[in-house]
Amino acid sequence: MKNTVLNVLTILALLTIMIFCVVFALIFINPQTAINPLPPEELPELLVLPTATATLRQLPTLSDPTDEIILTNTPESTLRPSSTPLPTFTSFVLPTATITVTPTLTPTETPTVTPTSELFQCLVLYKQPNGATFPPGGDFDGKWTLRNVGKEQWSTDFDWVFVGGNRFQTGADSVDLSGYINPGNEVEIIVDMLAPGQPGSYSAKWALRANNNLYFCETEITLTVR
Numbered sequence: 001m002k003n004t005v006l007n008v009l010t011i012l013a014l015l016t017i018m019i020f021c022v023v024f025a026l027i028f029i030n031p032q033t034a035i036n037p038l039p040p041e042e043l044p045e046l047l048v049l050p051t052a053t054a055t056l057r058q059l060p061t062l063s064d065p066t067d068e069i070i071l072t073n074t075p076e077s078t079l080r081p082s083s084t085p086l087p088t089f090t091s092f093v094l095p096t097a098t099i100t101v102t103p104t105l106t107p108t109e110t111p112t113v114t115p116t117s118e119l120f121q122c123l124v125l126y127k128q129p130n131g132a133t134f135p136p137g138g139d140f141d142g143k144w145t146l147r148n149v150g151k152e153q154w155s156t157d158f159d160w161v162f163v164g165g166n167r168f169q170t171g172a173d174s175v176d177l178s179g180y181i182n183p184g185n186e187v188e189i190i191v192d193m194l195a196p197g198q199p200g201s202y203s204a205k206w207a208l209r210a211n212n213n214l215y216f217c218e219t220e221i222t223l224t225v226r
Contacts, residue, residue, distance in 0.1 A: 124217070125147055127143065127144045133223070133226055134223055142168065142206075146186065146217060148184065148185055149184075154181035154187070155211065156176055158208055160208060161209045166204050199225050205218055
């Protein structure tokens with residue numbers, strides 16, 4: 001009787017092990033099966049961002065003035081008898097050359113690419129200078145406080161870039177972000193600058209550039225030199 005009970009228990013234990021192995025194999029083959037108590041989360045859909053296309057500018061074709069030569073023949077004089085004919089001189093009259101002035105190219109701003117989704121968005125909480133007055137050549141700092149109000153994280157591959165207007169910065173035209181900025185967080189950017197040497201009103205535009213060359217969050221700073 002004792003052996004019979006042991007045999008039954010052994011058979012039950014083997015059946016339990018076999019059932020466990022089958023369930024484990026099914027979960028391993030298909031993690032999304034209904035018998036998996038802890039199914040993995042589905043991966044988000046791959047997002048393809050638009051690529052900015054740069055448009056090349058063409059310089060105007062310059063036409064060189066062409067000089068024309070007008071030949072004027074001196075009428076032949078009547079020869080006297082026994083006189084030696086004099087050589088006929090041909091005079092060359094050159095027209096006044098017309099100078100074509102090369103047009104001066106006015107610097108234009110880098111095209112701003114507007115994102116087609118809400119992945120990359122920002123809010124400018126603070127900026128300076130914002131209409132401030134400086135002496136000619138005065139030293140100041142350009143400051144911006146930006147908040148990430150989009151759905152994607154900003155990384156250290158993002159740059160704060162000068163995109164147009166007057167150049168005040170004393171160094172490079174772009175500044176890397178100092179860290180990772182998650183949605184809802186803020187970052188402060190400081191750029192060393194100098195006021196122009198001549199009195200007047202000036203402005204400059206800056207924007208964020210993502211690692212896929214996407215520009216967004218453009219803002220303008222203004223100042224007056226007296």
